Amino acid sequence: MHQRRYTTLGMLAASVALNAMATAMVNAQEASTHSLEGKVIGVTVIGTDHHWDLMAYRGQIDQLEELGAEVIALDAGRNDQTQISQIQTLIAQQPDAILEQLGNIDVLDPWLQRITDAGIPLFTVDTSTPHAINNTTSNNYNIGAELALQMMQDMGAEGKIAVFNGFQSVPVCKIRYDQLMYVLESYPNVEVIQPELRDVIPNTVQQAYSDTNDVLTQHGPDSGLKAIWACWDVPTIGASQAISDAGRTDVKAYGVDGSPEFVEMVADPDSPAGAVVAQQPYEIGRQAARNVAAYLNGEDVPPFTFVSAVLINKQNAGEVAGPFLPQAGDGAQ
Amino acid sequence: MTTTIDAPNGREGQLNSGNLSKLAIRLGAFAAFAGIVIYFAIAARGFTSPFNLTNIVEQSTILGLLAFGVTVVFIGTGTDVQRGGIDLSIAANAGLCAAVYAVLMRQGFGDAVSIVAAIATGMIIGLLNGLAVVTLRIIPLLATLAVMNIAAGLELVLTENTVIPVQSPLLQVIAFGRFLGISTLAWCFIVISVLLIWALQYSPLGLRLYAVGGHHEAARAAGIRTGRYVYAAYIFAGFMAGVTSILIVSRLSASTTGTGLMLLPILAAALLGTVFSRRFIPTIGGTLLAALFIGVLANGFQLLGISSYWVAGVQGVLILCVVAMTSFAKRD
Numbered sequence: 229m230h231q232r233r234y235t236t237l238g239m240l241a242a243s244v245a246l247n248a249m250a251t252a253m254v255n256a257q258e259a260s261t262h263s264l265e266g267k268v269i270g271v272t273v274i275g276t277d278h279h280w281d282l283m284a285y286r287g288q289i290d291q292l293e294e295l296g297a298e299v300i301a302l303d304a305g306r307n308d309q310t311q312i313s314q315i316q317t318l319i320a321q322q323p324d325a326i327l328e329q330l331g332n333i334d335v336l337d338p339w340l341q342r343i344t345d346a347g348i349p350l351f352t353v354d355t356s357t358p359h360a361i362n363n364t365t366s367n368n369y370n371i372g373a374e375l376a377l378q379m380m381q382d383m384g385a386e387g388k389i390a391v392f393n394g395f396q397s398v399p400v401c402k403i404r405y406d407q408l409m410y411v412l413e414s415y416p417n418v419e420v421i422q423p424e425l426r427d428v429i430p431n432t433v434q435q436a437y438s439d440t441n442d443v444l445t446q447h448g449p450d451s452g453l454k455a456i457w458a459c460w461d462v463p464t465i466g467a468s469q470a471i472s473d474a475g476r477t478d479v480k481a482y483g484v485d486g487s488p489e490f491v492e493m494v495a496d497p498d499s500p501a502g503a504v505v506a507q508q509p510y511e512i513g514r515q516a517a518r519n520v521a522a523y524l525n526g527e528d529v530p531p532f533t534f535v536s537a538v539l540i541n542k543q544n545a546g547e548v549a550g551p552f553l554p555q556a557g558d559g560a561q
Numbered sequence: 562m563t564t565t566i567d568a569p570n571g572r573e574g575q576l577n578s579g580n581l582s583k584l585a586i587r588l589g590a591f592a593a594f595a596g597i598v599i600y601f602a603i604a605a606r607g608f609t610s611p612f613n614l615t616n617i618v619e620q621s622t623i624l625g626l627l628a629f630g631v632t633v634v635f636i637g638t639g640t641d642v643q644r645g646g647i648d649l650s651i652a653a654n655a656g657l658c659a660a661v662y663a664v665l666m667r668q669g670f671g672d673a674v675s676i677v678a679a680i681a682t683g684m685i686i687g688l689l690n691g692l693a694v695v696t697l698r699i700i701p702l703l704a705t706l707a708v709m710n711i712a713a714g715l716e717l718v719l720t721e722n723t724v725i726p727v728q729s730p731l732l733q734v735i736a737f738g739r740f741l742g743i744s745t746l747a748w749c750f751i752v753i754s755v756l757l758i759w760a761l762q763y764s765p766l767g768l769r770l771y772a773v774g775g776h777h778e779a780a781r782a783a784g785i786r787t788g789r790y791v792y793a794a795y796i797f798a799g800f801m802a803g804v805t806s807i808l809i810v811s812r813l814s815a816s817t818t819g820t821g822l823m824l825l826p827i828l829a830a831a832l833l834g835t836v837f838s839r840r841f842i843p844t845i846g847g848t849l850l851a852a853l854f855i856g857v858l859a860n861g862f863q864l865l866g867i868s869s870y871w872v873a874g875v876q877g878v879l880i881l882c883v884v885a886m887t888s889f890a891k892r893d
Contacts, residue, residue, distance in 0.1 A: 300866060305873075308817045309809070313620040317863045320613045321606070334726035334815045338736070397724040397815075426722045428818075 262521035264297035269520060270323040271299060272314055274331035275306035277430070278462055279487045280509045281330065284353050287513020288327055295521050306429060308335045315339045319346045325520045328360075329353040329513075332397040349523060353516045356399045362529045364516035366537040368400045371484055371505045372407025374539050378503045379455050379482050382541075386417035387454035390443045392436065392463045394426035401459035404484060408457060421447070427463040436466030444474045456481045461490040461504050468493050471500040485509075486540075488554035495545040495553065503541040506552045511535050583841060586886050590836040594854050601857065605864035613860070615747055621856030622750040623805055623812070627651055627823065628830035628848045629757055630801035635831060635843035636761065637774045637794030638694075638701065645774075646694060646701040646791065648798045650709035652827055654686045656820030657716040658806035663725040663816030672731045680803030686712050687799020691792035713821055726815040735811035746808060753804075757845045770794065771842075830855055836886070 269292050276282040285303070292299045300323060304311030311331060318326060319342060326348055328340065333355065340359040343350045352360040379389070391408070395401040412418055425439045440456060447453035456467040461483030468481045468490070479500060483490060486506025493501035512535045523529045540549050601608045630651050638646025662679035666672070686708060693704035738745040761767035772780040773790040781787050810816055833854065834847030862872050 298866075300863070301868070302863065303870065307819055307822055308813050309623065309819075309823070312812060313859065314863060316616050316620065317613070317860050320610065320616055321864060332724045332815065332817060334724055335813045335817060338814050394722055397726070428722050 262295065262518070262525040262527075264292060264295040264521050264524065267297045267325070267524060268321070268323040269297045269299055269517075270302065270318045270321065270326040271329070272302045272304070272311060272318060272326065273329040274304050274308070274311055275429075276303050277306060278460075278485075280460070280485045280507065283509035284329055284513040284516075287510040287515075288329070288353065288517045289513075291514040291517035292520070295517065297521075304331075308332060311336075312339055315343065319343060319348065322346070323348065324524060325349040325351060327351045327353060327516055327520060328355060330355055330398065330400075333357065333399050334397050349520075351516055351520050351523075353512060354400050356532070360531075361523060362516075362519045362531060362533060364512050364519060364533045364535065365400065366505075366507045366512070367534045368403040369407055371507075371537055372404035373411055375404070375457075375482055375484060375503060375505050376408040376411035378539060378541055379457065379480075380411065380415055380418065382480060382502055383418065383454045385415045387452045388419050388421050388447065389455045389457055390421045390440070390447075390453065391424045392427040392439075392456070392458035392467075393424040394428055395459060398459075404459045419452075421453070427458055427460075432462045433466040433469075436463035437470045438466075440467040440470035441474065444470065444476060444479070449476065449478055453479055455479065455502065458483045461485045461487045464501065464504075465490050465493070468499055468501045476500070486537075486552045488552060491540060491545075491549050491552040492554060494540050494542065495549045497542065503539060505537050505539050506549075507537045508535050582889075586836065587839065587841075589886075594850065594857075597854075597861070598857060601861035601864065605861050608861060608864050611742070613864075615742075615744055617853065617856045617860050618747040618750060619744050620860065621852045622746045623809055624823065624826055624830055624855065625750055625849060625852030626753060626801055626805045626808070627655060627827045628834070628852050629753070629845060630798035630805075631827055631831040632834060632843045632845060632848045633757075633761070633770070633797050633801075634794045635774070635835075636767075637770045637790050639774045639777075646794070647705060647828075648690060648795060649702070649705040649824065649828075650686060650690060650712055651798055651802050652824040653709045653712040653716065653821040654683055654799055654802035655806045655809060655823070656816075656818070657686065657712040657719070658683045658803045659810050659816040659820060660716045660719040660725070662806055662810055663727045664719050666727045666729065667725060672729055676807055679806050680800060683799040683801070683803025683806065684796050685799070686802070687796035688792070690795040690799070694795065695788045695791050709821070709824075716818075716820075720816060720818065722818055724815050724817050727810055728814065732807075732811040732814070735808060736814070746812070749808060754845060754849050761845055775842075826855060 271285070271288050271292070273281060273285050276285050289299050289301050300318065300321065302314040302318065304314055308331070312335070316339070326343055328336070328350065330353070336355070337357060337359070340350055340357050344359045350360045352363045354365045356363050393405055396405065412420070421443065425443070428435045443453070443456070456464065456471070456479065458464050458467070464481040464483035465487065471479050471481065477500070480502030481500055482502045482504070484505045484507070486504060490501060490504055491506060493499040494504050515533055515535055519529050519533060538548050540552065607613050631648050634646050634648045658679040661682045662675045665675035665678055689711070690705050690708050693699045693708060694701050735745045740748060761770065769785050770790055772783065773785060773787045777787055809820060830851040831843065831848055833851035835841050835843050837847035837850045838844040858875065859872050
């Protein structure tokens with residue numbers, strides 16, 4: 229008995245020590261003053277038309293410039309061909325490192341390989357690829373599972389879900405979707421409506437509004453439909469509006485990212501927005517830049533760095549949603 | 562007496578000034594192109610490296626080939642956007658062809674069948690344009706706009722608006738292969754350009770197509786079946802959409818949405834191309850230069866560290882200037 233108690237206490241102590249170490253590591257990274265003076269760093273992103281994308285992009289540029297780097301910042305305007313051309317020219321420019329943020333992995337991977345083939349260190353933001361030295365992101369495995377479990381709780385573990393699944397080619401979306409499906413394996417009374425919905429870019433909100441309207445028409449109040457899920461939270465803005473406009477109180481929307489508009493909806497007790505996992509894109513961008521600085525100053529950099537994310541639901545919104553709301557300012561997250 | 566002598570002199574003077582202004586604009590266009598290239602060569606580090614120059618050609622290939630399709634439509638129907646012909650469907654058509662190719666490849670049909678199907682799809686869309694413009698006599702601007710929507714809709718049906726990844730040894734060769742130090746994509750651009758310059762500027766077929774576009778009634782009076790040539794021009798544009806779609810898929814390793822967004826740069830290249838020709842008419846050589854010009858701008862801006870946000874805006878201003886100058890000179 230004593231032995232067990234000591235073991236438990238020992239584990240607890242070890243866990244506290246590990247946590248303290250982890251915190252210390254994060255603090256050490258945050259306090260990093262590695263200089264990038266005289267270095268040229270390329271930053272390539274697929275687009276900046278959404279809050280998350282723009283914040284992460286700005287975070288990288290701000291931190292790189294603060295550390296003294298010359299930044300070649302390239303926004304492909306959500307066009308794959310433009311991004312490929314920009315990467316191709318970037319390789320010819322031979323920068324000291326390249327940071328790549330989001331995009332379709334099937335399109336990008338051969339070109340990311342060309343970056344490493346050219347001897348340029350590659351770092352990614354929210355994009356897992358074997359070609360990158362480090363990927364700075366949120367823990368999307370946790371995010372996917374946490375959001376799915378919150379949804380199960382709200383649904384009472386039974387009913388139907390309409391799922392937006394248009395971005396399997398974006399790695400973080402695939403992880404969150406796979407985690408949802410994994411959680412659903414434990415809840416046989418929950419059914420995903422087929423065919424799944426397709427979220428789109430551009431016109432994400434409008435299209436999601438119209439698709440949700442169709443789903444609500446097909447699945448009336450007695451159908452068991454209780455949730456709309458998306459791997460990000462721009463479609464869920466449209467979905468929530470459609471649910472509100474249809475006067476339905478039996479359906480809630482769930483998403484990821486922490487776009488201020490959607491967080492505001494979750495914080496509103498009357499809105500059908502159920503929950504959101506809010507990330508810190510600006511901090512993710514800054515952390516990615518610090519990783520580049522550490523690497524170029526001869527330090528070892530781990531294959532991935534996670535920046536924490538927060539689950540915001542109807543119950544805890546009052547306490548935790550504050551920094552993610554629109555009036556909190558852009559730089560806060 | 563004085564008037565009879567003065568009149569022809571006056572007309573001659575007008576003609577001369579017209580010709581002079583055309584010459585000035587044409588030389589100005591060449592000088593601007595050359596000036597920008599020289600400026601980039603001096604100011605932008607790495608611009609003149611062989612690797613970068615090949616990059617520019619490669620990056621201009623897809624735009625250039627699709628602009629060739631529109632150029633052929635312009636040649637066969639005249640460049641007057643309101644009364645002449647235009648193909649607004651070409652970018653959406655290329656997107657549809659890429660989707661057909663990718664879907665068939667995913668289903669295991671292999672390159673040969675998939676490529677033939679993609680090109681056939683492009684030509685059918687071209688045929689549809691011809692049917693709407695020639696047989697149904699719908700204004701080309703509206704007819705091809707409608708066909709653009711049909712093509713874009715079919716692409717969505719096929720892909721469900723998702724990315725369809727494709728891999729094959731052939732695509733690998735097209736995307737990353739090199740011969741004599743020049744990439745396969747660049748070779749495609751060079752070879753197709755040479756073939757088209759020959760076919761349109763030097764073959765009887767090309768001359769007849771110019772006759773049809775230059776003066777429809779006169780060509781008909783001379784015994785040319787004008788309708789067939791207009792049909793052929795649209796079908797050829799569809800053919801180019803099909804061929805280019807394979808290159809698009811090879812470059813992106815997938816069929817992706819958003820190919821339709823290329824429409825404006827394509828039209829810009831085809832219209833800009835007229836400035837590089839002697840009589841301000843559409844030519845393959847002119848379009849080739851215009852596509853390279855647009856490619857040089859994007860590349861040079863990036864090398865100079867000018868924000869990518871400026872590229873589209875400056876391209877737009879240049880196009881506006883060129884189109885304004887051209888129509889001004891034509892009025893003269």
